[in-house]
Amino acid sequence: MGEEPLGRVDEVGWVAEVLPELISREAERVARRFSRVKGEVLRIREELLRRSSPPRLRRVGEASLRLCAVAVDTSFTSPPIELTGGKLGIVFRAAVSFGTCRSTRVMDHSALVKFIEGEESRVSVISKIVERSYVLEMLRRKEEGVEDFDLVIIDGDLVPRIPPGLIVRASGEGGLPSLYRGLIELSAKVFKLAAKTGTSLAGVLKRTYGRDIPVLLGVLDLKVSDKALATYMLKQGEWIDLGNYELVIMSLRRAASSCSGCGEGVKQRLRWLRNISSYIKAVPEVELAIYKPVTPTYFSIATKTEVMLAGGISKEDLVTFLATITSQNGVPYPVDVVDRLSGIRREVMLVAQQQLYLNLAKLLGDEVLAMSIAGLTNPEKMWSIGFRR
Template sequence: MSIEEPLEPVQLPLLVKEAVKREAERIGEEVKKAVEIASQIRKFLKERGLIYRTFEPKEALKSVAIDSDFTYPPLELVSGRLFIVIRAYVFGGGAYHKEKPRFLNEAFVKFLKDHWNERSSLILAKIFEKSLALQLLRDKENGLADFEVVLFDGEIIPRVISIRSQIEKELFEKLIDITSKILEYSERTGTPLIGVIKRVQGRSLEALTSIKQPFNDKAMGTLILEPGEYVIIGSIRDIIGKLGDRRPWLKKMVKKIPKASEILEILYKTFNPVLFELATKIEAYIPEKLRNEEYITYLISKIASITGQTGAPDPTDRADRLCSLRGDVIGAVHQGMIAEVSRVIGDFSLVFKALGLTNPEKIYPYEYPVWRRRPRTQRL
């Protein structure tokens, strides 16, 4: 008799537990060494007055947070790939748009032929996200929106990738153009841009301290800073000057977007309770007329005041949830695409074959209702 049961979790084998135990001993030594170096770095920064204090602001930060999520890699179909992007914005702290709701998410769906690769779709997703920021900054200049700062979930300037096709070249040039215009409108409207870096890999603190780091900036900031403190690592120009040989992609970006050299890298810790007592790393582009120590303290204090348990500003977290591209959403888009194309050409059988998954085994993660449970055979 065949009955349906939810999949059972795989038991953790004993050999994996033993491997974890061995690795834990090695990691313990690494962490111990990192704590010692963090103490040296903190002493270095304190002696030079480079650790600053935030204050409790009287008013909330009027912000708009922007984020996006996308299928990477795109959903592989028999005759091509289905690429889906969802972007979202959230107004917070009394910010508003006269013609738009306080929060909104939008979708972009594109059927890609074989000559489109995964890297091209990644650039396309960034274009979709950054174009929203540009539109909102233009609306602010025209009096349609009111906000103090734009919060990005991720970096402000795109990371350079090696261009391998004409499509990639055209898309990347468009992304560079949009990013340049965003920095231009930041200056024109007096609006700082903040990139909240969650997955930190860089070790830029070395440019400030000349002390070799065992871990990335976020990890070291978590060990170095106390709640209510922040440190300005330096501008992109400063970092290139000290670590340029290790950041060739950064040099390329500054050549393409000269204003990017003024972006600051900053680490801070909020007074609010945060899981694992995480520090937060941000990129900050501050318009020239606001570029002074007093305003930077004001801005970081306001950002820190709305930073929640995840170590990210609350509007950024809400935008992240709004654009989350879950498996059931991907499945619904795929099914909807089959239905709509069938309606257009009037042949469901043909469309079902052409737009089916090229690897049907991958259907399960997308939570098609009929596939949410797998049959399991038992003998009675």
């Protein structure tokens, strides 16, 4: 009996038939989980409103603070371009000035290309190093009197997230641990020079699933992220003062000692904060807040931020400033701008791969060897980096 030829799969038809049932089943599971916590979330809102110390819920103040802010962002190829001989990582960096600065302008728009043989996660760490290097450079220029600004806004975390174990590796070890050590040292210098020059720092946490609110309130069985909680409970122009990391560390210690079934998440966060605080002394003083901006956002999302206060700026004033300039995308407007400027298009990846091949062929005098290094290891994905069909 001969084999029947494979028919062409109608992908759209198959998805249209199968997906609704799968989504419906998953929606029921998620709804069961969140319907149980709905009443608890509303009770938490009332408690936060009654409190006079962090964590507490407040209205943003009048937008009276006028600042010169510098926003910085980096983007990187994730995953890197997979070549036969290694991986090609590309990092784009952008910075803009905003507000009361002498001029509102693009201050930086640069790139870094790195050929990697090893963990592809190195590109994300290199991207953070490139970002912190620029912030440190700008702070030095301010110290020298060349630049003048009040605030640096970073698209992402202010306190670097280091995976458990990597932060305590020997400094002489190469590879990923060495890169993380470099990131920690750069971050420590940024915090120190920011305090010295009277410059506030803010990190806008777009993808955050931390649960500081349940930990701070001792409601450890509430398995909902801060961002989801705040998005549901906050009204436009409201914010939650979460205190600082010193308060979070104290609350995590209590949670870890009193709750045997809290899971690994509490212990990991406590371990990370203890370790990073031993390398960056300013971490316990970093303040946390989550707010809903004055202008409604897409999906009504709340925005979580880490801030280091300096130059006489209060936490309430800084949160009000951020909430006032936050766009419909749920991030401060200058962060929106640098996010667009630093985006890496497919055409850029194609140019990088082709240029690497051409340069290697010229330098090695051997086109076959050059292709053996710079050719795509998975040709099925060649269209995803800009090759035309």
